[in-house]
Amino acid sequence: MSSAMHILVLGASGRTGQLVVSEALRRGHQVTVLVRKAKSFEPAANLNVIVGTAEHKEDIVHCFQGNYGKPTAVITTLAAPRASNSPFAKPLVPPFFMRDCMKNLTDVMREQEVTKLVVLSAFGVGNTFQQLYLPLRILFRYTNMAVQFEDHDAVDAHVRETGLRWTLVRPCMLKDETSKPLRILDEKTSELGMFASCTRANVAEFLVNAAEVQEFEKKAVVIAN
Numbered sequence: 001m002s003s004a005m006h007i008l009v010l011g012a013s014g015r016t017g018q019l020v021v022s023e024a025l026r027r028g029h030q031v032t033v034l035v036r037k038a039k040s041f042e043p044a045a046n047l048n049v050i051v052g053t054a055e056h057k058e059d060i061v062h063c064f065q066g067n068y069g070k071p072t073a074v075i076t077t078l079a080a081p082r083a084s085n086s087p088f089a090k091p092l093v094p095p096f097f098m099r100d101c102m103k104n105l106t107d108v109m110r111e112q113e114v115t116k117l118v119v120l121s122a123f124g125v126g127n128t129f130q131q132l133y134l135p136l137r138i139l140f141r142y143t144n145m146a147v148q149f150e151d152h153d154a155v156d157a158h159v160r161e162t163g164l165r166w167t168l169v170r171p172c173m174l175k176d177e178t179s180k181p182l183r184i185l186d187e188k189t190s191e192l193g194m195f196a197s198c199t200r201a202n203v204a205e206f207l208v209n210a211a212e213v214q215e216f217e218k219k220a221v222v223i224a225n
Contacts, residue, residue: 019204
């Protein structure tokens with residue numbers, strides 16, 4: 001493990017975000033989370049909870065002025081809230097919620113001279129869209145899922161232009177299971193089957209790994225079990 005870091009996690013109250021926080025704390029890092037409700041997390045050693053939203057730039061600024069000072073790295077698992085956990089559920093926020101939050105975040109990062117950014121994306125975003133089987137392309141572009149994938153595409157395009165030390169992490173279909181052997185693939189991979197998946201536990205572990213090392217900087221990485 002690398003030496004202890006201070007990691008800011010956005011989207012920390014989500015299913016994957018919670019696992020990221022737990023994994024970072026388990027490794028001995030200090031963690032700041034920005035959440036809408038303080039009760040999202042129980043008090044814990046090395047955990048700083050700030051109430052707010054990435055929709056407001058000033059709330060993100062508070063995360064850079066908290067108990068642990070500036071973060072060493074930022075991990076974002078932000079997703080657009082929906083009416084239910086179903087990927088087909090109606091979005092509850094404007095169409096480019098994630099992109100707008102990301103713009104706020106990267107503005108603050110540059111102002112504060114924090115350069116390490118790890119972003120949870122999805123397989124099928126950006127140039128991995130062409131690697132999807134035709135039924136999945138139709139699903140992702142002609143159902144309610146289209147809104148979030150267009151937003152992910154906008155985040156992808158923005159992050160690449162920031163000049164930060166970014167990593168875009170693109171897991172296949174997420175499953176709520178324990179860790180399994182993990183494959184780390186190039187974004188142009190053609191090695192995945194139609195129903196390739198990745199456990200949320202593996203995603204959380206990889207996101208923290210990517211924050212700790214330089215190996216995946218300026219890369220979009222596909223991960224699958």
